[in-house]
Amino acid sequence: MAGVNRKVLPGFSLSLGYTLFYLTVLVMVPILACFSKAASLSLDQFRAAVWTERTRAAYVLTFGASFAAAAVDVLLGMLVAWVLVRYRFPGRRIMDSLIDLPLALPTAVGGLVYASLYVKKGWLGQYLVPLGIQGAYSRLAIVLVLVFIGLPFVVRTVQPVLEDQDADSEEAAASLGATRWQAFQRVILPPLYPALITGFALSFARSLGEYGSVVFVSGNMPYKTEIAPVLIVARLEEFAYGEATAIAVVLLIVSFAMLVLINVLERWSKGGAARA
Amino acid sequence: MRESAPPLPPPVEHRIRYVREDPAWVRWSLTLAAMAVVAVLIVVPVVHVFAGALKDGFGVYWSNLFGDPDTRHSIRLTLTVVPVALAANVLFGVAAAWAIARFRFPGRTLLTALIDLPFSVSPVVAGLMFVLIFGLQGYLGPFLRAHDVKILFATPGLILATAFVTFPFVARELIPVMEAIGDEEETAAVSLGASGWQMFRRVTVPNIKWGLLYGIILCNARAMGEFGAVYVVSGHIAGQTDTMPLRVEKLFQEYNLPGAFAVASVLTLLALLTLVIKAGLERRVPSERAHVD
Numbered sequence: 001m002a003g004v005n006r007k008v009l010p011g012f013s014l015s016l017g018y019t020l021f022y023l024t025v026l027v028m029v030p031i032l033a034c035f036s037k038a039a040s041l042s043l044d045q046f047r048a049a050v051w052t053e054r055t056r057a058a059y060v061l062t063f064g065a066s067f068a069a070a071a072v073d074v075l076l077g078m079l080v081a082w083v084l085v086r087y088r089f090p091g092r093r094i095m096d097s098l099i100d101l102p103l104a105l106p107t108a109v110g111g112l113v114y115a116s117l118y119v120k121k122g123w124l125g126q127y128l129v130p131l132g133i134q135g136a137y138s139r140l141a142i143v144l145v146l147v148f149i150g151l152p153f154v155v156r157t158v159q160p161v162l163e164d165q166d167a168d169s170e171e172a173a174a175s176l177g178a179t180r181w182q183a184f185q186r187v188i189l190p191p192l193y194p195a196l197i198t199g200f201a202l203s204f205a206r207s208l209g210e211y212g213s214v215v216f217v218s219g220n221m222p223y224k225t226e227i228a229p230v231l232i233v234a235r236l237e238e239f240a241y242g243e244a245t246a247i248a249v250v251l252l253i254v255s256f257a258m259l260v261l262i263n264v265l266e267r268w269s270k271g272g273a274a275r276a
Numbered sequence: 277m278r279e280s281a282p283p284l285p286p287p288v289e290h291r292i293r294y295v296r297e298d299p300a301w302v303r304w305s306l307t308l309a310a311m312a313v314v315a316v317l318i319v320v321p322v323v324h325v326f327a328g329a330l331k332d333g334f335g336v337y338w339s340n341l342f343g344d345p346d347t348r349h350s351i352r353l354t355l356t357v358v359p360v361a362l363a364a365n366v367l368f369g370v371a372a373a374w375a376i377a378r379f380r381f382p383g384r385t386l387l388t389a390l391i392d393l394p395f396s397v398s399p400v401v402a403g404l405m406f407v408l409i410f411g412l413q414g415y416l417g418p419f420l421r422a423h424d425v426k427i428l429f430a431t432p433g434l435i436l437a438t439a440f441v442t443f444p445f446v447a448r449e450l451i452p453v454m455e456a457i458g459d460e461e462e463t464a465a466v467s468l469g470a471s472g473w474q475m476f477r478r479v480t481v482p483n484i485k486w487g488l489l490y491g492i493i494l495c496n497a498r499a500m501g502e503f504g505a506v507y508v509v510s511g512h513i514a515g516q517t518d519t520m521p522l523r524v525e526k527l528f529q530e531y532n533l534p535g536a537f538a539v540a541s542v543l544t545l546l547a548l549l550t551l552v553i554k555a556g557l558e559r560r561v562p563s564e565r566a567h568v569d
Contacts, residue, residue: 180298
């Protein structure tokens with residue numbers, strides 16, 4: 001195809017050249033600038049920047065909250081995807097469209113509204129706060145808003161796999177006397193594992209870098225509710241560029257590792273769907 | 277012929293539906309649970325945005341939006357930054373999709389993977405990268421200062437940060453669409469003597485227009501709402517570098533909740549509009565797209 005196309009279709013060097021130029025200028029150079037700035041720090045400076053009590057608390061919170069939110073999203077996303085694919089009910093189409101709202105809604109709006117829903121006088125807070133559930137300005141608030149942000153990733157990963165699942169093995173399970181619950185556990189669920197894990201990873205990766213919504217709901221108290229991106233902004237506002245960059249590089253390396261992992265998972269997920 | 281033939285088994289169709297169908301109580305409780313999840317996580321917040329914005333009546337809402345010069349400026353700024361960033365990413369998206377979907381070359385898989393890179397960078401880190409390049413202490417800082425060019429804490433910086441964060445959207449949508457359509461029509465056009473531009477305008481663009489529109493819609497929604505990256509590069513100068521999402525944050529910090537919700541309601545309307553257009557487009561774009569994102 002290559003040789004033939006390049007002789008017939010025009011614009012190969014123009015389009016590829018422009019693609020590489022734009023990618024380099026807008027993406028690669030900034031990423032390199034970040035790493036080169038971090039490399040200009042001495043090892044001790046780097047360690048002093050990325051490994052203090054405050055940064056450790058921020059990493060633990062960032063990873064912990066993202067992990068918890070992604071785990072909740074797997075459960076809720078599985079439920080929503082199942083209902084959307086398997087059942088017919090009034091409002092199904094609307095529900096299907098609404099699932100994408102967290103992707104389309106500005107994160108600042110999400111943060112603003114979550115912050116005011118769960119305070120003591122808020123619509124939901126008035127019932128929850130008396131029960132001791134602080135859904136705003138707490139760690140729970142961070143998890144809550146991250147659950148919102150991450151939900152579409154799980155639903156949209158599981159949904160197509162569930163749609164493509166064919167009836168044969170389910171029928172076989174039923175005809176061999178399995179109960180509905182046994183069929184779900186042993187026949188329906190296992191082929192969904194790759195998609196569920198991919199959805200978890202996507203939601204987790206998105207949560208790791210999330211800033212706009214969290215900054216509204218968390219209260220941003222050092223050691224308690226300060227996530228890593230908020231810490232970077234705090235360092236920047238002190239004009240401590242080196243320290244901010246060092247923390248940013250830690251986040252970047254983790255994000256790139258997640259990207260590679262997600263790519264591997266997605267391939268596995270598609271393979272799983274094909275086998276199912 | 278035997279007289280006492282056993283009754284025929286029920287048609288296969290019925291049996292399938294029967295064994296794959298959950299009992300009614302399971303169906304209903306799961307559906308209600310899913311509805312509750314969507315209601316609490318998504319519907320209640322959306323309703324709350326509009327309730328918060330319209331709490332003191334429509335007149336106050338209107339003056340919150342258009343009576344405040346800083347808010348007015350933030351709307352104008354967003355309407356300046358987003359189209360430029362969007363246009364740049366559309367141009368790139370079309371070029372990248374043409375190169376990747378129509379030709380085979382060494383490094384093609386790597387290039388496709390690199391396009392996704394900005395999605396995995398935290399917006400705050402993206403903003404930081406531009407500070408490191410264009411800031412006063414940055415790599416180009418002294419040069420820009422000597423020539424009196426302002427990029428950081430000004431509109432160009434906002435455009436760069438927005439373009440970075442929304443970089444993959446159009447390309448990601450177009451590559452699978454172009455691959456699904458195939459190159460036969462374009463090859464035919466060229467071999468019948470069409471120039472490159474004619475082929476692009478008469479064959480390629482009509483073929484990819486729905487996919488392109490889909491990418492533009494998603495890119496636009498994200499660009500309008502971008503917060504972290506522009507927060508870092510903007511310098512928060514009210515009336516100068518505050519985009520709409522930044523304005524929401526500033527009003528929130530000033531305890532002007534009706535004002536914050538008024539701006540937020542406009543952004544929410546845009547998000548809802550995005551979903552409506554998206555749902556409409558999904559029926560037109562080749563079915564492959566359902567599996568790409």
